Amino acid sequence: MVRTSLIPLLLILILISYSFCTIQFCTAIDTITSTQPIKDTEAIVSNGATFKLGFFSPLNSTNRYVGIWYNDISAKHVAWVANRDKPLNDSSGTLTISKDGNLVVLDGQKQIVWSSDVPNSLANSSARLSDSGNLMLRDDSNGNIIWESFEHPSDSFLMGMKISTNKFTDKKIQLTAWKSPSDPSTGSFTLGINPLNIPEIYVWNGSHPYWRSGPWSGQIFIGIPGMISAYYGRFEIVDNNNEGTADLSYTYTNKSSLLCLTLISNGTLIQKQKEVGKGTWETTWSSQETECDVYSKCGPFGSCNIVQGSPICICLQGFDPKDIEEWSRGNWASGCVRRRQLQCERNNSDGGEKSKEDGFLKLKTVKMPAFAELLIASQDNCKSQCLNICSCIAYTYYSGIGCMKWSGELIDIQEFSYGGADLYIRVAYSELEKRRSSKLVITIAVVIVSVTVAICIYLFWRWMARPQGKKKKSEILLSKRGEENLDCSNQSMLGDYLNQMKFEELPLFSFEKLANATDKFDVANKLGQGGFGPVYKGKLPSGQDIAVKRLSRSSGQGQEEFMNEVVVISQLQHRNLVRLLGCCVEGEEKMLIYEYMPNKSLDAFLFDPIKKKLLDWRKRAKIIEGIGRGIIYLHRDSRLKIIHRDLKTSNVLLDEDLIPKISDFGMAKIFGSNQDQANTKRVVGTYGYMSPEYAMEGRFSEKSDVFSFGVILLEIVSGRKNTSFYNDEHSLSLLGFAWKLWNEDRIVMLIDPTTSDPRFEVEILRYIHIGLLCVQEFTSDRPTISTALSMLSSEIAILPTPKQPAFTEREILPNKSSPANNVTITVIEGR
Numbered sequence: 107m108v109r110t111s112l113i114p115l116l117l118i119l120i121l122i123s124y125s126f127c128t129i130q131f132c133t134a135i136d137t138i139t140s141t142q143p144i145k146d147t148e149a150i151v152s153n154g155a156t157f158k159l160g161f162f163s164p165l166n167s168t169n170r171y172v173g174i175w176y177n178d179i180s181a182k183h184v185a186w187v188a189n190r191d192k193p194l195n196d197s198s199g200t201l202t203i204s205k206d207g208n209l210v211v212l213d214g215q216k217q218i219v220w221s222s223d224v225p226n227s228l229a230n231s232s233a234r235l236s237d238s239g240n241l242m243l244r245d246d247s248n249g250n251i252i253w254e255s256f257e258h259p260s261d262s263f264l265m266g267m268k269i270s271t272n273k274f275t276d277k278k279i280q281l282t283a284w285k286s287p288s289d290p291s292t293g294s295f296t297l298g299i300n301p302l303n304i305p306e307i308y309v310w311n312g313s314h315p316y317w318r319s320g321p322w323s324g325q326i327f328i329g330i331p332g333m334i335s336a337y338y339g340r341f342e343i344v345d346n347n348n349e350g351t352a353d354l355s356y357t358y359t360n361k362s363s364l365l366c367l368t369l370i371s372n373g374t375l376i377q378k379q380k381e382v383g384k385g386t387w388e389t390t391w392s393s394q395e396t397e398c399d400v401y402s403k404c405g406p407f408g409s410c411n412i413v414q415g416s417p418i419c420i421c422l423q424g425f426d427p428k429d430i431e432e433w434s435r436g437n438w439a440s441g442c443v444r445r446r447q448l449q450c451e452r453n454n455s456d457g458g459e460k461s462k463e464d465g466f467l468k469l470k471t472v473k474m475p476a477f478a479e480l481l482i483a484s485q486d487n488c489k490s491q492c493l494n495i496c497s498c499i500a501y502t503y504y505s506g507i508g509c510m511k512w513s514g515e516l517i518d519i520q521e522f523s524y525g526g527a528d529l530y531i532r533v534a535y536s537e538l539e540k541r542r543s544s545k546l547v548i549t550i551a552v553v554i555v556s557v558t559v560a561i562c563i564y565l566f567w568r569w570m571a572r573p574q575g576k577k578k579k580s581e582i583l584l585s586k587r588g589e590e591n592l593d594c595s596n597q598s599m600l601g602d603y604l605n606q607m608k609f610e611e612l613p614l615f616s617f618e619k620l621a622n623a624t625d626k627f628d629v630a631n632k633l634g635q636g637g638f639g640p641v642y643k644g645k646l647p648s649g650q651d652i653a654v655k656r657l658s659r660s661s662g663q664g665q666e667e668f669m670n671e672v673v674v675i676s677q678l679q680h681r682n683l684v685r686l687l688g689c690c691v692e693g694e695e696k697m698l699i700y701e702y703m704p705n706k707s708l709d710a711f712l713f714d715p716i717k718k719k720l721l722d723w724r725k726r727a728k729i730i731e732g733i734g735r736g737i738i739y740l741h742r743d744s745r746l747k748i749i750h751r752d753l754k755t756s757n758v759l760l761d762e763d764l765i766p767k768i769s770d771f772g773m774a775k776i777f778g779s780n781q782d783q784a785n786t787k788r789v790v791g792t793y794g795y796m797s798p799e800y801a802m803e804g805r806f807s808e809k810s811d812v813f814s815f816g817v818i819l820l821e822i823v824s825g826r827k828n829t830s831f832y833n834d835e836h837s838l839s840l841l842g843f844a845w846k847l848w849n850e851d852r853i854v855m856l857i858d859p860t861t862s863d864p865r866f867e868v869e870i871l872r873y874i875h876i877g878l879l880c881v882q883e884f885t886s887d888r889p890t891i892s893t894a895l896s897m898l899s900s901e902i903a904i905l906p907t908p909k910q911p912a913f914t915e916r917e918i919l920p921n922k923s924s925p926a927n928n929v930t931i932t933v934i935e936g937r
Contacts, residue, residue, distance in 0.1 A: 138233040154237040157239040159173070178364065189211045194213055224252050260281070269297070270352060272350055274349070281296065283373065299354050300352075323504060332892075360899070398520045402476075402517045410519065424467065427440070428440045463493070466533070469521075473519060474502065477517070488503045491509065495511070501530050614688060631644065639656050640656055652687060657697065668698070678739070704761065712755055728765075819874075820841070844856050878911060879897075882909045883910060
């Protein structure tokens with residue numbers, strides 16, 4: 107009887123013992139020891155389950171390798187390979203600690219195919235996989251790291267890793283590309299940092315440069331246009347001139363997504379990003395986007411510009427092709443040579459031009475040439491210092507770097523539409539005179555053309571203003587019904603205004619087809635009403651859902667806004683901008699056809715007491731970031747420089763994945779590449795979102811859109827409209843209320859209770875801080891949109907203290923009884 111009662115007790119003891127062993131094993135799943143190796147079928151996982159180490163076979167290969175990859179099922183990206191040049195041909199491999207304490211890969215015959223190869227290592231060691239993806243071999247007697255995979259990288263640059271070079275010892279930590287996507291063996295492309303003079307990232311093909319980043323400014327590489335918007339991590343270079351070393355690393359603070367930089371087999375450095383646990387990797391940046399990104403594509407003293415079309419290479423002003431025949435064939439490697447000898451190079455016996463000093467020609471927004479040297483000079487005397495050195499053939503001054511000069515040949519110049527820096531190239535005096543004559547001729551020509559165009563537009567306007575009855579039927583019906591692939595720029599109604607613009611073909615829909623798609627514009631299909639007119643949901647015969655914006659006859663907007671929207675948005679393509687599918691112009695009907703957004707506009711979600719609960723903080727942060735990316739594309743990244751002028755939550759649409767898309771470009775303004783601001787007597791926009799300088803003086807610029815972005819940001823964080831503070835909160839607007847809370851150190855009270863979460867409070871408060879910076883009264887105090895995005899991603903860690911926002915009092919709003927938060931207004935005469 108006693109023995110029988112002992113059976114359950116024995117079972118309990120066995121279970122406890124088993125559980126204890128299991129717990130002991132679980133605490134060691136990220137570690138390899140001599141007694142706990144891993145075989146081909148096994149793996150270890152880092153403590154936070156971010157990375158996994160084990161055996162794998164590449165795509166289309168049966169060879170077996172030991173590697174480290176992301177533990178996210180949908181994110182299988184191998185970041186490091188041990189035996190990359192000595193694959194196993196079967197599944198009998200083992201990863202273990204050898205008798206001498208090294209980490210080794212053994213084949214089925216227990217032969218070493220790869221080793222950490224640490225000299226004088228100790229037998230008492232273990233290898234642990236960290237949550238950063240670093241495999242570290244430790245001396246267990248003292249805990250010192252004696253070897254780590256981060257110092258022997260493969261093709262991937264992970265957070266916490268350092269790419270470095272020591273110019274004295276020639277010790278390098280650099281990436282090496284795979285030979286092919288199915289072969290991880292050492293390829294011909296390497297990536298490293300060049301510490302000479304000013305640090306730069308280089309990709310080499312063997313010993314030859316293949317791509318370079320441009321100089322490091324302390325925050326960005328100035329040879330990568332749009333780096334702030336393309337990179338979501340914060341880069342840092344520690345440049346120790348005394349030791350001759352430069353170390354590059356980066357941090358990434360967004361815990362909801364993964365980020366990886368990889369040198370792929372063709373020599374291209376790509377940045378990939380994905381959300382944790384869902385989706386697939388998305389390439390968000392690539393070093394080789396055009397032919398001009400190849401190092402020295404146009405040879406010495408040549409400049410590459412992919413936008414200008416064929417040929418992409420031209421000689422710098424004052425230079426001619428070195429080999430005209432090769433140049434005409436498109437072989438530009440020989441580059442260009444100087445047309446006129448510099449004055450400082452002339453023999454003193456040449457008295458002709460002794461008094462005519464060399465000068466500089468300005469080349470705007472370019473990638474700085476290779477081999478820049480620092481010149482000890484201030485911004486004011488950088489030019490004169492270069493002029494005093496005969497070997498100095500170009501200079502520039504860039505904040506964060508200082509005065510840079512170049513000697514010898516100018517190599518790897520690329521012209522950008524934005525970004526880069528201005529380069530001043532030394533030329534003989536005669537070239538300067540020629541430039542002045544050319545500029546005079548161009549100026550006269552521009553004036554003549556401008557006057558001619560103005561007269562034509564005026565005559566066209568008078569012609570359009572004729573009574574309808576005097577027009578021919580062929581002039582009213584601009585196209586045959588059913589023809590859907592005509593270029594709108596060829597339609598007479600759009601006339602010279604559109605013919606000046608070059609854009610892709612835009613389908614022209616017939617009125618009959620759109621009437622059928624919307625059930626004759628049935629009220630049941632009406633999605634909403636804007637300043638332009640009503641918007642209807644429709645379905646094409648192909649099954650595609652569309653949104654049809656129909657110009658209302660009573661609308662304050664008309665021909666100008668219609669044509670403006672067609673011209674502007676037809677040239678824009680970005681995931682955070684709504685896509686225009688076509689237009690319709692028949693008789694008095696004017697319609698725009700867009701992709702359909704099932705979640706409608708942001709305000710329909712944000713200010714609805716039920717729907718707003720679906721927008722947790724992660725979703726709201728993603729929406730804010732998406733809107734910011736859309737704006738930076740308009741301001742800097744697109745072919746045109748666009749100021750939207752009517753940014754508001756009702757003009758931000760949400761697709762099925764809640765990805766924000768900026769819409770309604772009827773009020774948008776195209777800026778010249780060198781234009782910073784403009785004035786108008788016709789102020790358009792929406793009270794509550796308009797910047798003070800625009801609302802009261804008619805001045806608008808990029809900073810006007812930044813102000814609107816700041817209002818939207820604060821609305822998203824608080825879940826309240828800017829003009830919703832009537833009869834409460836001491837009659838303050840949202841901006842005034844936020845400012846009041848900020849000064850009282852109660853800014854946490856601004857956070858929408860439906861998103862309140864202690865885990866994100868610090869991040870949310872940072873967003874509010876940035877929102878207040880964007881809505882400051884004076885334009886000079888507001889950040890650019892690119893800077894604001896860098897602040898949001900913590901790339902810029904330290905934020906300035908905001909000053910008082912504009913419009914903090916209720917009295918400046920136009921109508922106290924009926925706030926026009928969603929109504930676009932036009933003020934005919936602004937001050």
